[in-house]
Amino acid sequence: MKKIITATLAIALFAAPVFAQKSNDALVAAINKAKATCENPKKAENVNTWLTLAKKCMDAYSAPTATVIPGSNRDELALLMGSEKPVSTEEVVIAGNTYLKDIYANKELYFDANNSLRFIVVTKPVAENLLEDAAAAYRTAYAKDVKAAKTKDIVAGLQTIASHYTEDAYNTYTFGDYSASSVAFAKAAEAVAGDPVNIIDTASIYNAGFTAYYAGEYERAEKYIKDAIAVEYYGEDGAAFSTLADIYAKRGDDAASRAILEEGFVKFPQSQAVLIGLINNYLNKGDNPDKLFELIGEAKKNEPENVSLYYVEGNINKELGRFEQAVKCYGDCAVVNPDYEFGYIGLGVIWYEKAVEISDKAQVEFNDAKYNALIAERNQALMNALEPFEKSYALSGDTSVKVGVADYLKNIYFLFRNDKPEYMAAYEKYNEIVKSGVAQ
Secondary structure, three states: OOOOOOOOHHHHHHHEEEHHHHHHHHHHHHHHHHHHHHHOOOHHHHHHHHHHHHHHHHHHHHHHHHHOOOOOEEEHHHHOOOOOOOOOEEEEEHHHEEEEEOOOEEEEEEOOOEEEEEEEEOOOOOOOOHHHHHHHHHHHHHHHHOHHHHHHHHHHHHEEEEHHHHHHHHHHHHHOOHHHHHHHHHHHHHHHHOOOOOOOOOHHHHHHHHHHOOOOHHHHHHHHHHHHOOOOOOOOHHHHHHHHHHHHHHOOOOOHHHHHHHHHHOOOOOHHHHHHHHHHHHHHHHOHHHHHHHHHHHHHHHHOHHHHHHHHEEEEEEEHHOOOHHHHHHHHHHHHOOHHHHHHHHHHHHHHHHHHHHHHHHEEEEEHHHHHHHHHHOOOOOOOOHHHHHHHHHHHOOOHHHHHHHHHHHHHHHHHHOOOOOHHHHHHHHHHHHHOOOOO
8 A cells, every 4th residue: 555644744754854964064064173273283282182173073973873773673773763764675685695774864774684783884974084084183192192191092092993994894895895895904904003002903904905805906915915924814724825825826926826825834734725726836837746745744843743734645645636645644644643533534535535436437337347346446435434434423523524524424324225224224313414414
């Protein structure tokens, strides 16, 4: 049924933007007045003059969302925001999730399936560059504060600015604007760098580079990822090294790409991204990848009991197609540490993949004798995978790892389910675990 808007309501709807504009005008006027005061040579020497300018900028920055509390229920917000009503509402999908978007004259509010506010996007700020102006005012205030009487307030103000930039960075990242996200992360780091805060925001520095990389802005990405590495922030599993190496590779500098991968490999030998990057670098250049084994050998001398090095050595051999050597390395893991689950997983996976490879050959073999021989070989490979998979399942305390291993076990036992009752029982057990996602 078509909605009928009463005259009174219509007047209120049209009047609201006028009141908002007046409010914005007042905020801008306050900023301009504070700036004019800062231009007065005598008053410019007073720390409070600059603190006032910073405060006016922050007030204007916060004004569009003054009545909005993140995480609030949509119905609660309707009461808090009073006469401020959305112009329209629509359903949107962001990163695979559905949200209800309320569109206001100066902002957009995004609510999840539980009606909770998840994102706030200011579409019409009171003025541009408010956080930048506030940060500059705080830094000038610090320079004028010769007695250090206001240092605490200045530090708090700059940290608040950094938190706003960080929030903006994550929001724009969620919306897929990686370029804007990179800029915001960089500004978050800059806000607290140097006096008087003196915090190295390693995560924001790294994220500035990582998002720039996603945006295809490789020069910016290189700068910030290098800065992150310099302060020993490497990202998850050494991703800083593999990302920087890819930037060099895109530029055609294979030597620099290899050098940074080798540096990353020393620090994160278990990183698949670093490992695959190194192997590809060697193979693409036609070089001998045995250099990788030299690096592993040096690492073993320093840490002979580091079982992950044997696991990585198995991964290298596997990637190079050296089946027997990989099997030996994965087996060596159990010798070094019988409770290391990933060695058993590596052994199970390589035998399972061998079985798949043999099965593929059998499918195109028309000679019955050869076909039967291949099937027997496949079955033996699967049996070789069973014990290490069972062992890894028993050892692991990680539900996601156990469910992943259960998927392999389910497939193997399914093939042999009619051979023995216990195989059928095992198939049913692991099939239920995979379906439920709950490990026993």
